[in-house]
Amino acid sequence: MSTVVKDFDVWKKFLGQRVEQAEKLGISQDTISELAYEIGDFLDEKVDPANHSNRALKELWGVADESERHTIARLMVKLAKSST
Numbered sequence: 001m002s003t004v005v006k007d008f009d010v011w012k013k014f015l016g017q018r019v020e021q022a023e024k025l026g027i028s029q030d031t032i033s034e035l036a037y038e039i040g041d042f043l044d045e046k047v048d049p050a051n052h053s054n055r056a057l058k059e060l061w062g063v064a065d066e067s068e069r070h071t072i073a074r075l076m077v078k079l080a081k082s083s084t
Contacts (some may be wrong), residue, residue: 008053014080015080036073 015036022032040061049055059078061069 008051009083011054012080012083015076016082016084019077019081020084028042033070033074033077036077037070040073040076 020034022035044058044061049058057072060072064072
């Protein structure tokens with residue numbers, strides 16, 4: 001997992017593949033976005049960003065309120081889907 005988090009392009013592709021798997025299983029976009037939100041919270045608390053892209057996301061997450069964090073999570077899902 002640490003290799004995936006270090007390279008932003010690898011991270012996007014990894015997320016995109018997980019989103020595709022979730023969609024194939026019939027998981028709703030709302031549920032996928034909520035999971036992305038929870039992952040964002042986990043990463044914010046537990047992972048030191050290993051590159052500038054992840055650092056920028058962490059800083060955005062840090063200044064965002066809950067509603068904005070949900071928006072960031074939805075946008076990350078959208079970005080990840082476009083990276084597969």
